[in-house]
Structure formats: C-alpha cells, structure tokens
Amino acid sequence: MKFSSLLLVIVILAQFVFAQTDATTPLHLLKPDYPIPYGIPKPEEVTAVLNRVFGYLDGVTPPAFVNEKTGEVFTDATKIDQNTILQRGDFRIVSYEWGVTYAGMLLASETTGDPKYRDYVEKRLGFIANAAASFRKPTAHYEEWEGRMPLRNLLNPRALDDTGAMSAAMIKAKRAGSKADVQPIFERGLNHIMTGQHRLADGTLARNRPQANTLWLDDMFMGVPAIAQMGKLTGDNKYYDEACKQVLSFAAKMFNREKGVYMHGWVESMSVHPEFRWARANGWAFMTEVELLEVLPENHPQRPQILQLLREHAKGLASYQSGSGFWHQLLDRPDSYLETSATAIYAYSFARAINRGWIDAKAYAPATLLAWNAVTSKVNAKGQVEGTCVGTGMAFDPAFYYHRPISPFAAHGYGPVLLAGAEVFALLKNKKFEINDSSVQVLDK
Numbered sequence: 001m002k003f004s005s006l007l008l009v010i011v012i013l014a015q016f017v018f019a020q021t022d023a024t025t026p027l028h029l030l031k032p033d034y035p036i037p038y039g040i041p042k043p044e045e046v047t048a049v050l051n052r053v054f055g056y057l058d059g060v061t062p063p064a065f066v067n068e069k070t071g072e073v074f075t076d077a078t079k080i081d082q083n084t085i086l087q088r089g090d091f092r093i094v095s096y097e098w099g100v101t102y103a104g105m106l107l108a109s110e111t112t113g114d115p116k117y118r119d120y121v122e123k124r125l126g127f128i129a130n131a132a133a134s135f136r137k138p139t140a141h142y143e144e145w146e147g148r149m150p151l152r153n154l155l156n157p158r159a160l161d162d163t164g165a166m167s168a169a170m171i172k173a174k175r176a177g178s179k180a181d182v183q184p185i186f187e188r189g190l191n192h193i194m195t196g197q198h199r200l201a202d203g204t205l206a207r208n209r210p211q212a213n214t215l216w217l218d219d220m221f222m223g224v225p226a227i228a229q230m231g232k233l234t235g236d237n238k239y240y241d242e243a244c245k246q247v248l249s250f251a252a253k254m255f256n257r258e259k260g261v262y263m264h265g266w267v268e269s270m271s272v273h274p275e276f277r278w279a280r281a282n283g284w285a286f287m288t289e290v291e292l293l294e295v296l297p298e299n300h301p302q303r304p305q306i307l308q309l310l311r312e313h314a315k316g317l318a319s320y321q322s323g324s325g326f327w328h329q330l331l332d333r334p335d336s337y338l339e340t341s342a343t344a345i346y347a348y349s350f351a352r353a354i355n356r357g358w359i360d361a362k363a364y365a366p367a368t369l370l371a372w373n374a375v376t377s378k379v380n381a382k383g384q385v386e387g388t389c390v391g392t393g394m395a396f397d398p399a400f401y402y403h404r405p406i407s408p409f410a411a412h413g414y415g416p417v418l419l420a421g422a423e424v425f426a427l428l429k430n431k432k433f434e435i436n437d438s439s440v441q442v443l444d445k
Contacts, residue, residue, distance in 0.1 A: 032438070035323075035324045036324055036325055036373055036374050036377045037373050037376070037377070038370070038373065038440075039369075039373070039435060039440065040369060040428075040433045040434075040435065040440055041369060041372060041373060041376075041424070041428065042428075043425055043428050043429065045376075046372070046421050046424055046425045046428065047112055047114075047421075047425065049376050049379050049417075049421055050108050050112065050117075050418060050421045050422070050425075052379060052381075052382075052383040053379060053383045053385065053414060053417055053418060053421075054105075054108075054116065054117060054120070054383070054418075055383050056382050056383030056384055057091075057101070057120075057383070057414060058120060060089045060090035060091065061089045061090070061091055061093050061098075061124070062087045062089050063075065063093060063123055063124045063127035063128075064086075064087040064127075065079070065080065065084050065085065065086060065087060065131070065150070066084070066085055066086070066087045066088070067079070067081075067083050067084060068083045068084075068085055069083045070083075073087055075127060077130050077131045077133070077134040078134065080131065080134040080135060084149070084150065085150055086150040090409060091409075091411045091414075092411070093124050093128070094128060094150070094151060094153060094154055094166065095153075095166075095411060096161045096162075096164065096165040096166060096222065097165070097411035097412050097414070097415060098165075098166070098411065098415070099164070099165025099166035099167070099168060099169040099415075100165050100169070100412075100414075100415025100416065100419070101411075101414050101415035101418065102121045102124070102125070102166075102169035102170075102172075102173065102415075103165075103168065103169045103172055103415060103419065104414070104415040104416070104417070104418025104419040104422065105117040105118065105120050105121045105418060106118060106121055106169070106172055106173060106176055107418070107419055107422040107423065108418050108421065108422040110176075110422070111422045111423070111425050111426045112422065112425055117418075118176070121169075121173055121178070122173070122178055122179070122180060125170065125173055125178060125180035125182055126179070126180040128151065128154070128180070128182070128185070129180045129181040129182045129185065130181075131150075131151065132151060132154070132155060132184065132185055135149055135150070135151050135155055153166075154166060154185050154188075154189065155185070155188065157188065157189055157192040157196070158192075159197070159207075160192075160193065160197055160205065160219050160222035160223050161222055162189075162192070163186075163188075163189030163192055163193065163226070164189070164193060164221070164222035164223050164225070164226045165221070165222060165225070165226070166185075166186075166189065167185075167186040167189035167190060167193070167226040167229075167230075168225040168226040168228075168229050168291075170182040170183075170185060170186040170189075171186055171226065171229035171230060171232075171233050172229060174186075174233065175229075175232065175233060186226070186230075189226065190226060190227070190230050193205075193223050193226055193227060194227070194242065197223070200213055200215075200268060202249065203245065203249070204246065204249040204250065204253070205219050205222075205223045205246055206219075206268075207219070210393065210394060210395075211267050211269065212267075212268070212269065213267065213268035213269065214265060214266070214267050214268070214394065215250065215253060215254060215265065215266040215267075216264070216265060216281070216394055217250065217254055217262050217263070217264050217265070217278075217281040217282070217284065217285050218280075218281050218284050219250075220246065220247060220250050220284060220285045220288040221284035221285065221287060221288045221291075222284075223246060224243045224246050224247055224288045224291070224292060225287075225288060225291040225292070227239050227242050227243040227246070228240065228243040228291060228292045228294075228295050228296065229291075229295065231243065231295060231296075232295040237300075240295075240296055240297065240300055241302075243292050243296070244292070244296070244300070244302040244303075244305075244306060247288060247289065247292060247306060247309070248302065248305060248306075248309075250262075250285070251309055253266050254266050255309070255312075255313070256275060256277075256316075257312065259277070259316055259332065260312050260313060260315050260316015260317065260319065261277050261282050261313065261316045261317060261320070261331055261332070262277065262281065262282050262285050262313075263275040263276060263277060264276050264277065264278040264281045264394055265394035265395075265396070274396045276330060276395070276396070276398065276401055277330055277331040277332055278329070278330060278331075278392070278401055279327050279328060279329055279330065279331050279339050279342035279343075280339065280341055280342045280345070280389060280392070280412065282313075282317065282331060282342065283341070283342040283345030283346060283349070283416070284345070285313070286310075286313055286314075286317065286345065286346060286349045287345055287348065287349050287419075289306060289309060289310040289313060289349075290310065290348075290349045290352045290353055292306055293306055293307060293310060293353075293356070293358060294352070294356070307358060310353060310358060310359070311358070311359060314349075314350065314353060314359050314364060317331070317346055318350075318363075318364060318367055320332060321346075321367055321370070321371065322334065322338060324338060324374055325343070325370040325371050325372075325373055325374030325375075326338035326339065326340070326343045326371070326374045327339065327342050327343050327346060327371075329342075329389060329401055329402065329404070330398065330401050330402070333398070333402075336398075336401065336402050337402075337406070338387065339387065339388070339389050339406075340375060340378045340385060340386065340387035340388045340406075340413050340417075341385075341388045341389065341410070341412045341413040341416050342389075343371050343374055343375055344371075344375045344385075344413065344416035344417045344419070344420045345416045345419075345420070346371055347368055347371035347372045347375060347420035347423075347424060348416060348419040348420040348422075348423050348424075350364050350365075350367065350368040350371070351365075351368050351372075351420070351423035351424050351426070351427045352423050354368065354427060354431070355423065355426055355427055355430055361431055361442050362441075362442045365427065365431060365433070365440075365442045366439070366440040366441070366442070368424065368427065369424070369427075369433070369440055370440070371420075372420055372421070372424045375417060375420060378413075379417065380408070384408035385408060385413035385414055385417050386406070386408050387406055387413075388406055388407065388408070388410040388412055388413035389404045389405075389406055389410060389412070390404060390405050390406065390407055390410045390412075391410070391412070392404050431443075432444075
C-alpha cells in the first residue's frame with residue numbers, strides 16, 4: 001500500500017474513533033445514539049399523534065354512496081339501487097380493519113375525553129345502519145348485484161373476516177351509548193360466528209383454505225372479541241363459555257409454550273406443523289386475550305387459564321422486541337423487516353394489561369413506551385401510518401412472509417395505532433415514570 005493511501009486510512013479511522021468518543025467528556029456522560037426517540041412521552045405528544053391520524057382518516061373515509069352510472073354522490077338510502085357503490089376513499093369503512101379502527105376511535109374518545117373520535121364512529125355507523133334496510137330489499141337485479149353490493153359482508157357474512165371485528169366494534173359502540181341502529185347487523189354477524197362458520201370436529205373456528213380444516217391464528221381475533229362483547233351486552237354465559245373455549249383450543253394447537261408465541265397456521269392433516277411466527281397474527285391473538293379478559297366475569301371458571309395464557313404470551317413477545325422498539329415481521333427471525341402494525345398492537349395490549357393489573361408494570365411498561373415511541377416514528381406528517389404489512393394469507397415457507405409488501409394504504413395499521421395511543425395515554429396518567437440511570441423506570445405512586 002502506498003504511504004499516501006495508508007495515511008488516508010489512518011485519518012479516516014481517527015475521525016471515526018473521535019466521532020464515537022470525545023476524550024474531554026467523561027464516559028458516563030456520553031449520549032446513546034438511539035435510532036428512534038427514547039424516553040417518556042408526554043400525554044400531549046400522544047394526543048398530537050392521535051390527532052394527526054384522525055385528521056387524515058376523517059378526510060379519506062367518506063360516509064356516502066355513489067351511483068356508478070350517473071356519478072351522483074348521496075347519503076339518502078331511498079336512492080339505493082343496483083348501481084350503488086360506496087364513495088371511494090383511501091379505505092373501506094365496512095372492512096374488518098375498520099372494525100379495529102372504530103374500536104380505536106371509541107377508546108381514544110374515552111381516554112382523552114375528546115368527542116371527535118366518538119363522533120367519527122357515530123357518523124359512519126349511523127350511515128351504515130340507515131342504509132342496511134334498503135340493501136336488504138329485493139330488487140329486479142338482486143342476484144346479479146348481491147355479490148358486489150357495498151354492505152354484503154355485513155348483511156350476508158360468509159367468513160369471519162366479513163363480520164367479527166365490525167360486530168365487536170358495533171357492540172362496543174352500542175354499550176357506549178350509540179344511537180345507530182346496528183343491532184340487527186351485529187346479531188346477524190354473531191349468528192354466522194356461532195352457527196355458520198366452518199369448524200373442526202372439536203368446535204374450533206376454522207377455514208377450508210389453503211387446505212381443508214386449517215386454523216388461522218388471525219381467527220382468534222376475527223371471532224372471539226365479538227362473542228365476548230355479546231356476552232357483556234346480553235349477560236348470557238354461553239358467549240363467555242364459547243369465547244374461552246375458542247382461545248384455549250387455539251392455544252392448545254398453536255401456542256409454543258417454550259417460546260411464548262404462536263405459529264400462524266395449523267392444518268389438521270399435517271403430521272408436522274411448520275412454525276412461522278408471524279408478528280401481526282400474534283398481535284391479533286394477544287389483543288384477543290386482552291379483549292376477552294376485559295369483559296370476562298371475575299368468577300368465570302376459565303378466567304385463570306386465560307390470564308395465565310396472557311402472561312406467558314406477554315413474556316414471550318417481550319423477549320423478541322428489537323432494540324429499536326419494533327418487532328420483526330417474523331418474530332424470531334431478526335433478518336426479517338421491522339413491522340408497524342404488530343408493534344402498535346403489542347403497545348396497546350401491553351398497556352391495557354398493565355393498566356388492568358394483569359401484568360407487572362415495572363417489568364413491561366418501559367418496553368411498552370419504547371414500542372409506542374417506535375410507532376410514532378412511522379406516523380408521517382399527513383397522519384398516514386407507514387411500515388405496515390399488507391393483507392397476508394397463510395404460508396409454510398419463509399420467503400412469503402419476508403417479502404410481503406408494506407404500504408401506508410394497508411388499513412391494518414390505523415386501528416392499532418389509535419388503540420395504542422389511547423391506552424398509552426391512560427398508562428401515562430395511571431403510572432409515574434422517571435429516567436433513572438439513563439433508562440425509563442416505573443415509580444411507585
């Protein structure tokens with residue numbers, strides 16, 4: 001190597017070393033180089049993120065119809081005919097993702113006291129309820145139209161995705177005092193979940209895709225919270241019993257107790273079940289455990305089992321959190337990408353479990369705030385949520401999960417961010433935090 005080249009290398013190395021360490025600064029005063037903000041968020045910072053997301057969603061989810069032939073935009077249900085479609089926005093206001101979003105809006109209103117979130121839900125559920133009766137009326141072209149009519153998933157559900165999350169949100173809205181006449185809609189949804197959905201011989205909610213008698217971990221969330229909410233609304237123990245049965249049955253087949261997390265898919269005919277531990281599916285399961293405990297009576301005989309499952313799952317998930325605060329697309333594969341929607345679901349579920357006293361605040365609250373800080377770094381100036389994996393089927397090879405696209409138009413990210421922000425806001429009110437030895441600590445009140 002020429003002397004000039006060697007000298008250049010030495011200079012570059014020296015610059016790097018001195019950039020990392022300042023000889024005049026005591027080592028214990030050197031500042032960590034965190035990739036995302038580290039520390040204790042202020043409540044007003046949390047509400048600023050919620051407001052930004054709300055502002056975006058309120059503008060891109062119109063509650064209106066369009067006549068495909070004439071282009072007329074309207075809300076009057078008497079104008080509905082076979083040419084009617086929902087007015088297009090960035091997202092569909094009757095999808096399962098929007099069931100989660102409505103739940104997030106309701107919780108944001110409850111914890112922050114801001115009525116605009118509740119009003120968002122009331123306006124759209126009222127619009128849906130008012131239109132529902134008109135969509136059920138026979139028309140001259142009903143058979144041709146039925147397969148594509150805008151409210152088909154709610155009025156004639158054929159899968160858990162069609163109805164579960166929306167039904168749960170509608171029941172929550174009714175319990176919170178909504179005037180929207182959504183009960184006929186969610187009763188139809190519960191009828192499908194309880195009696196219409198395909199099941200294994202032991203009664204576990206199942207699908208016949210991609211293979212016969214397949215369990216999707218996602219379906220814990222697509223079915224159980226609605227069942228549990230119906231139990232709370234009616235007081236009928238059959239719903240609580242069914243909700244517990246489903247969670248424990250999924251866990252028996254899919255929860256890896258050594259790792260503390262679930263596999264994504266299980267197929268009855270397989271003798272070996274490849275375990276791909278997809279982050280968002282684990283999020284749906286984690287949130288289901290929280291949502292069930294929220295309404296399950298204290299004296300229900302299976303409550304201790306559900307609570308123990310939640311604690312095991314929380315411990316397992318916490319062990320896979322990355323140093324940036326996010327979780328990876330495949331939890332136990334750190335070379336898979338960092339994913340936003342799952343991280344937001346975990347932030348919500350950890351915060352909720354801490355606020356309810358189900359898990360140890362000192363053990364999990366710092367990681368929860370770290371997760372929330374990570375999520376906020378993915379909410380852009382418009383209020384869009386970035387870094388969210390698009391809708392994802394079930395597979396038995398890693399490439400499928402590794403290369404799922406991400407997009408701010410993946411609707412799965414918005415409800416979880418609203419839920420996480422709302423519950424973290426409550427956490428900051430319920431617990432006292434400080435920075436001690438440069439790390440976040442929970443103090444006794």
